[in-house]
Amino acid sequence: MAAGSRDRLPMLATWRYAQWKSRFLRYVNMKSNKQKLRKCIFDGPYVMTEITVPAKPATTIEEAVPAHNVPKTYKNTTPEKHAYFDVKAEAIHMILSGIGDDIYSTIDACTTAKEMWIAIERLQQGESLNKQDVKTNLFWEFGKFTSRDGETIESYYSRFYKMINEMVRNKLKVATMNANPLALVAATQ
Incomplete structure (x- = not known):
């Protein structure tokens, strides 16, 4: 330039x-x-x-x-x-x-x-x-992600899958994966 x-x-x-x-x-x-x-x-x-x-x-x-x-x-x-x-x-x-x-x-x-x-x-x-807000919200959601009372495994997986896809779409990477074992799935996608 x-x-x-x-x-x-x-x-x-x-x-x-x-x-x-x-x-x-x-x-x-x-x-x-x-x-x-x-x-x-x-x-x-x-x-x-x-x-x-x-x-x-x-x-x-x-x-x-x-x-x-x-x-x-x-x-x-x-x-x-x-x-x-x-x-x-x-x-x-x-x-x-x-x-x-x-x-x-x-x-x-x-x-x-x-x-x-x-x-x-x-x-x-x-x-x-807006981009920064999306990133902040996704990181917050990832850090606090848990199952809801009475939630089926399909619903849990669906919510998690949507969140991971949104993170991939926004090119976000999670530094620590100790908090959630399913996060290993996100690292491979």
């Missing part, structure tokens, strides 16, 4: 959101318009509002014009606002270029770089937290 990092955006790898975020922001900081890019990503794009045009008194040639509002356009904003407005497309492109196909469809529905950034953060942190 380090090779060519000045020229290419880092790609978001599953379970590596913190590293991707750090590398992505370092990449943004190497750009000449880094302040505008960061502002667009974290604060949202420049929003065209309205400009108040002051009143003009009547002259011998023209009629009086009352004060009125006109929508801001690219033409009637300052060059500083032009640069901030122009960076919107670049920020969106950078974010979309740095994510994989697995979350592209979710993020592509967002209209601003800020919305995309928040959605990626929510998706990645949510998955990380």
